[in-house]
Amino acid sequence: NAGVTQTPKFQVLKTGQSMTLQCAQDMNHEYMSWYRQDPGMGLRLIHYSVGAGITDQGEVPNGYNVSRSTTEDFPLRLLSAAPSQTSVYFCATLWQRKLFFGSGTQLSVL
Amino acid sequence: AQRVTQPEKLLSVFKGAPVELKCNYSYSGSPELFWYVQYSRQRLQLLLRHISRESIKGFTADLNKGETSFHLKKPFAQEEDSAMYYCALKGSSNTGKLIFGQGTTLQVKP
Numbered sequence: 166n167a168g169v170t171q172t173p174k175f176q177v178l179k180t181g182q183s184m185t186l187q188c189a190q191d192m193n194h195e196y197m198s199w200y201r202q203d204p205g206m207g208l209r210l211i212h213y214s215v216g217a218g219i220t221d222q223g224e225v226p227n228g229y230n231v232s233r234s235t236t237e238d239f240p241l242r243l244l245s246a247a248p249s250q251t252s253v254y255f256c257a258t259l260w261q262r263k264l265f266f267g268s269g270t271q272l273s274v275l
Numbered sequence: 276a277q278r279v280t281q282p283e284k285l286l287s288v289f290k291g292a293p294v295e296l297k298c299n300y301s302y303s304g305s306p307e308l309f310w311y312v313q314y315s316r317q318r319l320q321l322l323l324r325h326i327s328r329e330s331i332k333g334f335t336a337d338l339n340k341g342e343t344s345f346h347l348k349k350p351f352a353q354e355e356d357s358a359m360y361y362c363a364l365k366g367s368s369n370t371g372k373l374i375f376g377q378g379t380t381l382q383v384k385p
Contacts (some may be wrong), residue, residue, distance in 0.1 A: 208319075268318050
């Protein structure tokens with residue numbers, strides 16, 4: 166099992182550009198989530214999903230969209246990137262009260 | 276409001292010294308608390324959770340409801356313990372959402 170796979174690992178965007186961070190899991194976990202990691206701020210929940218077709222906002226959802234058409238995939242969309250979205254993004258699934266994280270996407274918005 | 280506070284950004288100790296990473300939480304109900312660890316170039320992973328009352332890699336953490344704390348301790352630090360440590364709180368909802376602290380970098384010097 167690959168677990169939780171995130172692509173790309175690194176990305177540089179210009180302000181105003183859009184992009185999608187991909188997250189896929191092969192563990193058939195219902196719960197998936199996106200966090201951003203910033204120095205001094207810890208990890209903050211952006212969006213989460215408790216199953217296919219169901220998404221909800223976390224702590225810092227503004228500027229991000231998500232969808233969950235299948236159990237396996239949970240993409241995170243930046244509609245119009247801003248420098249404040251420069252961060253490391255982690256996708257995670259939950260099973261038996263334990264979070265399984267992807268390896269992260271390092272995003273820089275210039 | 277639910278909140279997790281890790282007061283130290285950086286904790287630097289010598290090999291063999293005792294380690295205590297502080298974590299305080301704010302939550303009105305019965306919390307579930309966790310410690311996650313991120314070693315260099317590795318994914319975030321669960322270290323331990325209070326409901327299991329386990330000891331992982333020599334680390335223990337006791338939930339103190341009176342002081343609303345969940346400090347992580349190890350009697351003798353090893354160089355391989357150097358990592359970023361996050362304390363996390365799960366509230367009573369069934370959504371699986373975790374609130375993370377700001378993180379503490381542990382540096383164990385030889």
